[in-house]
Amino acid sequence: MCGIVGLLAKQAVNQGIYDALTVLQHRGQDAAGMMTWSEGRFLLRKSNGLVRDVFHTRHMARLKGNLGIGHVRYPTAGSSSEAESQPFYVNSPYGIALAHNGNLTNSEQLKQELFSTDLRHINTSSDSEVLLNVFAHELGKQGLHLEAEDIFDAVRRVHRRCQGGYAAVAIINGFGMVAFRDPHGIRPVVFGTRQAENGQDVMIASESVALDVGGFELERDLSPGEAVFVDMQGNVHTQVCADRPQLRSCIFEHVYLARPDSILDGAYVYGTRMQMGRKLGDRVLNEWPDHDIDVVIPIPDTSRTSALEMAQHLGVTYREGFMKNRYIGRTFIMPGQTQRKKSVRQKLNAIDIEFKDKNVLLVDDSIVRGTTCKQIIQMARDAGARKVYFASAAPPVRYPNVYGIDMPAASELIAHGRTEEEVGELIGADRIFYQDIEDLKDACREVNPELEAFDCSVFDGNYVTGDIDDAYLAVLEASRNDLAKDQSAGDHALVDMHNQDDDDLDD
Numbered sequence: 413m414c415g416i417v418g419l420l421a422k423q424a425v426n427q428g429i430y431d432a433l434t435v436l437q438h439r440g441q442d443a444a445g446m447m448t449w450s451e452g453r454f455l456l457r458k459s460n461g462l463v464r465d466v467f468h469t470r471h472m473a474r475l476k477g478n479l480g481i482g483h484v485r486y487p488t489a490g491s492s493s494e495a496e497s498q499p500f501y502v503n504s505p506y507g508i509a510l511a512h513n514g515n516l517t518n519s520e521q522l523k524q525e526l527f528s529t530d531l532r533h534i535n536t537s538s539d540s541e542v543l544l545n546v547f548a549h550e551l552g553k554q555g556l557h558l559e560a561e562d563i564f565d566a567v568r569r570v571h572r573r574c575q576g577g578y579a580a581v582a583i584i585n586g587f588g589m590v591a592f593r594d595p596h597g598i599r600p601v602v603f604g605t606r607q608a609e610n611g612q613d614v615m616i617a618s619e620s621v622a623l624d625v626g627g628f629e630l631e632r633d634l635s636p637g638e639a640v641f642v643d644m645q646g647n648v649h650t651q652v653c654a655d656r657p658q659l660r661s662c663i664f665e666h667v668y669l670a671r672p673d674s675i676l677d678g679a680y681v682y683g684t685r686m687q688m689g690r691k692l693g694d695r696v697l698n699e700w701p702d703h704d705i706d707v708v709i710p711i712p713d714t715s716r717t718s719a720l721e722m723a724q725h726l727g728v729t730y731r732e733g734f735m736k737n738r739y740i741g742r743t744f745i746m747p748g749q750t751q752r753k754k755s756v757r758q759k760l761n762a763i764d765i766e767f768k769d770k771n772v773l774l775v776d777d778s779i780v781r782g783t784t785c786k787q788i789i790q791m792a793r794d795a796g797a798r799k800v801y802f803a804s805a806a807p808p809v810r811y812p813n814v815y816g817i818d819m820p821a822a823s824e825l826i827a828h829g830r831t832e833e834e835v836g837e838l839i840g841a842d843r844i845f846y847q848d849i850e851d852l853k854d855a856c857r858e859v860n861p862e863l864e865a866f867d868c869s870v871f872d873g874n875y876v877t878g879d880i881d882d883a884y885l886a887v888l889e890a891s892r893n894d895l896a897k898d899q900s901a902g903d904h905a906l907v908d909m910h911n912q913d914d915d916d917l918d919d
């Protein structure tokens with residue numbers, strides 16, 4: 413999951429995109445970028461780092477124009493090279509810039525097609541560069557003057573060629589802004605409008621929270637397979653461009669990825685997390701009616717919403733027993749295991765009096781590699797807890813993700829090939845409770861009953877795009893496990909387009 417934003421306004425967009433990226437920072441901490449368009453030229457600033465570190469006043473001053481797109485990156489393909497940070501640009505046809513959230517599952521095959529039949533060059537190992545080139549190639553078939561229908565035709569062909577999860581936003585030089593969502597709607601994308609003095613401003617973003625902050629009214633999510641085209645006057649055109657669209661949005665957005673104050677596909681994430689807490693509470697009461705839990709303690713940040721609701725449902729006291737260092741980011745989306753491990757201790761510290769001589773139930777939103785819970789349970793014991801129970805608001809994560817979450821290796825998932833009890837033993841818990849998968853789905857449906865089905869692949873191994881087999885997963889695991897990523901980390905010397913780095917700014 414990365415964060416994407418696009419903004420077409422009646423005034424300069426640089427600050428609006430910056431502000432949106434800061435509230436989407438939880439979706440990607442590795443790199444940030446912005447491309448604006450002004451008087452027929454694209455202006456770019458992108459680099460590795462957090463939004464606040466990538467854009468300085470001098471960069472912002474040069475990112476001129478009333479149209480722009482932005483990106484925060486959490487790599488799931490290619491390397492973490494700066495040249496693979498986004499947005500990407502191609503000069504033909506028209507001049508197009510694109511930012512992408514998700515992951516293509518047929519990127520290798522598309523790359524070969526681009527080389528051999530489309531006569532286009534791909535210079536990085538990023539699947540987003542592939543997506544941009546497929547879109548560019550299909551758009552190039554439409555001719556000199558583009559109408560909304562031409563863009564929708566091109567997106568229709570993109571959907572036929574690309575597989576996987578993708579939400580993308582693009583600028584087409586001289587024509588406007590386009591966004592599209594894959595035919596399963598795996599990754600989220602919303603759009604909204606704001607009235608300006610002389611017309612309307614339009615924002616497209618991964619999550620509605622970006623619209624809130626910019627003063628935009630949420631219009632709606634893009635439907636699966638749908639594209640939106642905003643012309644230079646700010647008129648919005650939409651069309652579903654997929655043959656068989658089916659909403660199968662990623663349920664892990666509700667578990668962990670999204671901010672609780674976002675509304676995804678009509679469901680408040682805060683609400684779905686509360687329901688997860690209630691259901692988890694029910695599970696404890698059913699399995700262990702005479703439990704001896706003294707206190708429920710969340711593992712900040714994401715589990716707070718479910719943990720509070722769970723405690724109330726159980727009728728047990730809720731206490732904030734761990735203090736979070738507000739200057740450390742999310743540990744799960746950090747690039748290497750060594751960094752993730754170290755950061756848990758830097759990030760969380762126990763308040764001893766909440767643990768001393770108590771039977772504590774620690775609640776987290778999910779257990780993925782087990783990095784967090786192992787250390788936290790030990791911290792709870794060191795702080796004097798008598799018994800340490802552990803509850804996860806999500807079911808066991810047993811299968812890799814191929815749609816834009818960096819969980820490529822089954823062997824790195826603590827629950828892969830293990831029973832719930834075995835995980836409990838391994839992390840050192842006295843007892844473990846996991847959410848049931850049907851309860852997780854119901855938790856989301858209770859907030860929006862129209863959400864029929866989801867991509868739950870990390871929990872059930874069922875990949876909604878139908879193109880994932882063991883051979884694909886084996887190649888993915890071999891190329892993207894933590895060790896493989898460490899070894900390829902030095903290969904960064906890629907050609908990049910002109911970027912506003914610090915050297916440019918001396919003149």
Ligand SMILES: O=P(O)(O)OC[C@H]1O[C@H](OP(=O)(O)OP(=O)(O)O)[C@H](O)[C@@H]1O
Binds near residue numbers: 741
């Ligand atoms: O089992 P693991 O591999 O440790 O992954 C799961 C943990 O990682 C995430 O926290 P993170 O620190 O990323 O973010 P948060 O502050 O939003 O909870 C998630 O909320 C869990 O706590």
Ligand SMILES: NC(=O)CC[C@H](N)C(=O)O
Binds near residue numbers: 414486487516538540
């Ligand atoms: N997490 C994402 O959405 C990543 C987008 C793209 N696959 C990349 O690696 O840059």
Ligand SMILES: [Mg+2]
Binds near residue numbers: 711712713714777784
């Ligand atoms: Mg967490």
